[in-house]
Amino acid sequence: MIDDKGRLFGIINIIDLVVLLLIVVVALGYFYRDRNADPAVTRTAEVKVICPYVRPEVAEQIKVGDQLVARGQVQPVKVTELRIETARDTDTRADGELILQKHPFRKDIYLTLEGPISNTGAELYLAGQQVRAGLDKFIVKTEIFEVQGEILEIKIKE
Structure with a gap:
């Protein structure tokens, strides 16, 4: 051998x-x-976000049509709806009762974002960030705007 x-x-x-x-x-x-x-599955999603208690000057910087930025690149996620309202705040009366009142200065920004959402395993990702309703650390970042928001709703389009 x-x-x-x-x-x-x-x-x-x-x-x-x-x-x-x-x-x-x-x-x-x-x-x-x-x-x-399992390969990542990509679908289109509509994600509703609230960015609470934002300064008015900052709130004016975001517009419908703006695209999100992540990892130094513009992402295919756009702002499709935008609503800016006077922020709500709570105060306590002398008798201890909580009351809801409008904040004299701050704004709440309600956004609808639309773009590709991917899932790898059991987690969803939009513009490189994990998303789920109730997540309060979602960063809404465009070329000239950045605030932290909370995800209110996710609708996945088939």
């Missing part, structure tokens, strides 16, 4: 054969590593 020069069947050196088999195993592992992984 192995001759006096260390060749298997007189054809290939045993060490060369081991190296060749190792290269083949690594190559097969590389090509088949993601074969069973």
Whole structure:
């Protein structure tokens, strides 16, 4: 089987054969590593966000049609609806009752964002950020505007 020069069947050196088999195993592992992984599914979504308690000068900076920015790039997510209202605040009366009143200065921004939403496993992502209703750390960032918002609603379009 192995001759006096260390060749298997007189054809290939045993060490060369081991190296060749190792290269083949690594190559097969590389090509088949993601074969069973679920690919990310991308659909269009409409996400409603509130950005509460924003200064009026900042609130004026966002417009319908603006696109979100993430990872240093403009994303295909657009502001499709925009509503700016006087912010609501609570105060306590002398008798301890809470009352809801308009804030004399601050604004609440209600936005509807539309764009591709992807899910990898059990999590949804919009413009590189994880999204779910109630998430209060969603950053609404355009080229000239950035505030933190809370996601109110997600509608996935089929």
